[in-house]
Every structure is written in C-alpha cells, then in structure tokens.
Amino acid sequence: MNKLKLPNYNLEKTLLGGQSHSWDKINDAYYGFTQHNIIKITPKNNDEILWQTYPKKDNFEFLKNYLRLDIDIENIKRIISKDNYVAESIKTNPDLRILGQDFEETLLIFILTQHKNIKAIRKCVRDVAKKFGERIVVDDIEFFLFPEAEVLNNLTETELKTTGIGFRAKYIKDAARILTETDLNQRIYDLNEQEAREALTQIHGVGDKVSDCVLSFALKFDNITPLDVWSKRILTSLYKLDPKMKYEDMRRWIDDYFEGYAAWGGHYLWEYVRVHPQVLQ
DNA sequence: TCTCAGGGGCGAT
DNA sequence: ATCGCCCCTGAG
Numbered sequence: 156m157n158k159l160k161l162p163n164y165n166l167e168k169t170l171l172g173g174q175s176h177s178w179d180k181i182n183d184a185y186y187g188f189t190q191h192n193i194i195k196i197t198p199k200n201n202d203e204i205l206w207q208t209y210p211k212k213d214n215f216e217f218l219k220n221y222l223r224l225d226i227d228i229e230n231i232k233r234i235i236s237k238d239n240y241v242a243e244s245i246k247t248n249p250d251l252r253i254l255g256q257d258f259e260e261t262l263l264i265f266i267l268t269q270h271k272n273i274k275a276i277r278k279c280v281r282d283v284a285k286k287f288g289e290r291i292v293v294d295d296i297e298f299f300l301f302p303e304a305e306v307l308n309n310l311t312e313t314e315l316k317t318t319g320i321g322f323r324a325k326y327i328k329d330a331a332r333i334l335t336e337t338d339l340n341q342r343i344y345d346l347n348e349q350e351a352r353e354a355l356t357q358i359h360g361v362g363d364k365v366s367d368c369v370l371s372f373a374l375k376f377d378n379i380t381p382l383d384v385w386s387k388r389i390l391t392s393l394y395k396l397d398p399k400m401k402y403e404d405m406r407r408w409i410d411d412y413f414e415g416y417a418a419w420g421g422h423y424l425w426e427y428v429r430v431h432p433q434v435l436q
Numbered sequence: 437t438c439t440c441a442g443g444g445g446c447g448a449t
Numbered sequence: 450a451t452c453g454c455c456c457c458t459g460a461g
Contacts, residue, residue, distance in 0.1 A: 173443070269444040275458055276443070321456025326445085362445050383443045425443095 156197070156205040157213060163228055165250040166198060172426050173273070174254055174372045176264060176280050177301070186298060188284065190260045192217065193291050193298045209293050223255045223375070231377075235413050235420035240393055240434075244427035251426060253418050254372060258343055259334055260301050261373035262355070265365045266326045282318040304334035326360025333358055348376055363402045371418045378410045380421025389424050392435045 170178040170185050178187040184197040197205040208214040236242055268276045284299035287306055291298050308331035315324040334340055355366035367381040382405050390396040413420035428434055
C-alpha cells in the first residue's frame with residue numbers, strides 16, 4: 156500500500172455521494188471500480204490515506220487525476236459560500252469534492268441512471284459489470300470492472316437487457332457504438348463546453364442532464380452542475396426560480412450565481428438536500 | 437400479491 | 450411546448 160498525505164478531503168461524502176456509483180465502503184476501506192482498475196483507499200490518522208490500484212499497481216497518475224489533487228478546496232469554498240444554504244451544507248458535508256472520473260465510464264453509467272433511484276442505480280451498474288466486466292479479486296473480495304464500450308458494442312439489445320436495464324439498453328447500445336466507431340473518446344477533451352454538449356446529445360438517450368453529468372463529473376467543467384429533479388427543486392423552492400424556466404436558463408443562472416463553480420456549489424446543495432429533504436418544504 | 441414512483445429522454449401531438 | 454410512455458426494481 157502507498158501512503159499519501161491528504162488533509163481536507165472528505166472521502167465518505169465524495170466517493171459515496173451522488174457523483175459516482177462505483178464505490179463501496181467495506182471495513183473502513185473504500186473500494187471503487189472503473190473500466191480499468193480497482194482502487195482501494197484506506198483513511199489513516201485523519202489526514203492521510205493508504206492506497207493501491209489493481210491489477211496495475213501504484214497507478215498514482217490515475218489517482219491524482221481521479222481525486223483532483225491539484226484543487227484548492229479552500230478557495231472554492233470561499234467562492235461558493237454565497238448564502239446560508241451553502242454554508243450549512245459545507246458544515247454538513249465538509250470538504251466534499253468533485254472527482255475527475257473517466258469520460259467513457261461516466262457517460263455509460265449516467266445513461267443507466269435515468270428514471271431510477273440511487274439504490275436501483277447502484278444495483279444495475281453492478282449487474283452490468285458483473286455480467287460483462289472483468290473479474291478482479293482484492294483482499295479476497297470479488298470486484299468487477301465496468302465493461303468497455305467495445306465490449307458493450309458487441310452485445311445485442313436483448314443480451315444487454317438480461318441485466319435489467321430495460322429501455323436504457325438501446326441508449327447504451329448507441330453510446331457504445333459511437334464510442335467504438337468514432338474518436339469521440341479522444342476528441343472530447345479538445346472540445347469546449349458547447350461542442351462537448353453537442354457531441355454528447357447526439358447520442359440517442361443522452362439529453363441535457365446526462366451530458367451535464369459528464370461535463371461536471373468527468374470532464375472537469377467546474378461551471379456545470381447537472382439539473383436533475385432534485386436540483387430543480389432546490390432552485391425553485393430555495394432560490395425561488397420560476398419552475399417553468401428552461402433547462403438552459405436554469406443552467407446559466409446557477410453558473411452565474413456560483414461564479415463559474417456551479418459544479419461545486421450545486422453539488423454541495425444537492426448532497427445537503429438529499430440528506431435533509433425537509434428543507435425543501 | 438399488487439401498486440407505484442424513481443438521478444430522463446424520446447416521439448407524437 | 451407539453452405529455453404519455455419507456456423497462457425494471459424495491460418500498461409500502
């Protein structure tokens with residue numbers, strides 16, 4: 156295991172919160188899966204971690220990028236502390252972070268999240284991994300990598316549906332096809348916000364919300380936060396926005412409000428009301 | 437056992 | 450611009 160100094164990083168809220176569905180906490184350690192590796196992180200002494208990646212060991216470049224170790228969290232918290240709701244959330248969820256997850260994995264998984272609750276999402280993501288992903292054993296625990304687009308692309312819609320993903324199967328199929336047959340996977344990193352969104356919404360089954368999940372949770376657009384039903388409730392109920400506002404106008408509003416850090420401000424609010432839905436009353 | 441809604445998006449009006 | 454429906458799963 157490698158040791159890393161990691162003060163002010165809320166592993167619990169960051170890894171087990173709403174931006175990733177790939178982590179489990181088992182005996183005080185966090186285990187996560189991607190399309191390429193299993194990551195184990197064990198908190199130690201409050202301000203450091205022990206970590207390892209499998210099967211390719213010691214992949215620090217991956218970890219550094221995934222945890223976004225270069226972020227100045229204090230500065231961001233200062234910028235987004237605009238009101239009591241955010242301040243309260245920072246207290247409730249101290250040092251919650253935004254991750255830099257893999258593009259392809261994030262896209263595929265958030266396609267699966269449509270019209271599901273968190274529990275169902277976690278189950279169905281694991282079902283897909285278990286059925287079509289590579290098995291890796293760490294600490295005598297069985298994990299599965301999330302399958303690559305190329306693997307999914309070679310499956311029929313019927314085969315995909317054996318995992319219980321229902322109408323999302325044809326969406327996964329179209330995404331897998333585009334990821335396999337085009338260079339989107341490389342090109343996406345050179346695109347600006349508008350171009351990236353256009354490229355993503357070309358995929359059948361990917362709309363505003365899912366593409367914003369990808370922009371925010373994978374592509375590091377710090378000014379974008381996905382506006383799902385909960386975020387919309389927050390904006391209309393707490394911030395008195397008109398419920399009939401178009402998605403695009405709400406997105407512009409929250410981007411402006413958090414001065415380019417909507418990914419962070421929006422996520423602090425989202426985690427807060429998820430734990431305390433009564434504040435929306 | 438049955439009903440119902442759930443981290444959206446599509447296709448028909 | 451609005452609205453029913455999509456396939457499945459877990460909660461009540």
